[in-house]
Amino acid sequence: MTPSKRSEPAQAQLVVAMGGRLVTDSRTVARAFGKLHKNVLRTIDDMLASENLEIREHARLNFEPMTLQSKAGKGALRSVRAYRIARDGFSELAMSFTGDKARIVRIRFLAAFNEMADRLKRGQQGLWTQLLDNLKRDKESREQASVGSKMLLTRKRELGPLREERAKLELAIQPTLLN
Numbered sequence: 001m002t003p004s005k006r007s008e009p010a011q012a013q014l015v016v017a018m019g020g021r022l023v024t025d026s027r028t029v030a031r032a033f034g035k036l037h038k039n040v041l042r043t044i045d046d047m048l049a050s051e052n053l054e055i056r057e058h059a060r061l062n063f064e065p066m067t068l069q070s071k072a073g074k075g076a077l078r079s080v081r082a083y084r085i086a087r088d089g090f091s092e093l094a095m096s097f098t099g100d101k102a103r104i105v106r107i108r109f110l111a112a113f114n115e116m117a118d119r120l121k122r123g124q125q126g127l128w129t130q131l132l133d134n135l136k137r138d139k140e141s142r143e144q145a146s147v148g149s150k151m152l153l154t155r156k157r158e159l160g161p162l163r164e165e166r167a168k169l170e171l172a173i174q175p176t177l178l179n
Contacts (some may be wrong), residue, residue, distance in 0.1 A: 014112040022116050024090055024109065026083040027068055032105050033097050037082070043096055044083050062089025087113050131169040138162045 014032065015024050026044060030037040047059035064084040072078040085093065090113070094106045141162065145155030 014109050015116045017116060017120055018084070022087055022113050022120075023084050025066065025068065025085060027080070029085065029090065029093065029109075032109065033094075033102055035097070037080070040093070041081065041083070043093060044085075047092070058092065059089070062086040062092070127169055127172050131166065134162060134166045134169060138166070 014028060015022055017023075026040050027037050029035075030040040033040075044059065044063050047055055048063065050056045050059070062085065064086075066082050066084045068080045068082045069077045070080045083089075090109060094102070094109065097106070137158075141155050141158045144151040
């Protein structure tokens with residue numbers, strides 16, 4: 001690994017899933033682009049304070065104020081103002097950074113957003129596969145129970161765990177409206 005690549009953040013560190021959304025934060029963006037965090041904050045603040053309503057609204061929807069902890073020396077921590085940034089906010093912010101290095105970092109961030117979205121999608125598909133398997137086992141158990149009393153007893157033992165598993169899977173699959 002070359003020294004220049006060692007300093008680049010891994011894609012998994014660039015983007016995280018939080019509350020059903022894919023996000024990054026202003027400090028991660030500043031590090032990745034080699035910018036001072038205060039300058040990234042200023043750019044976001046300018047968008048939020050824009051005289052143009054459309055720019056302000058876009059910024060309001062894509063930049064969420066937050067506080068991060070930072071080492072202040074001698075093991076002490078200090079609070080640092082930052083922003084949680086959605087994909088569209090990142091795209092808008094990153095366009096203000098120019099040059100080949102900035103373009104490469106933008107490409108890596110967008111790849112990280114896409115990779116995380118794919119992971120979440122695969123996880124959701126995995127839940128559907130598990131639910132279909134649960135329904136298949138339930139059907140087989142029901143059919144066997146109709147054959148005789150011994151199978152009916154087996155069905156009674158299987159029914160509770162099958163219903164509990166199905167309820168958990170259905171809950172995990174349902175999108176939440178509260179986020």
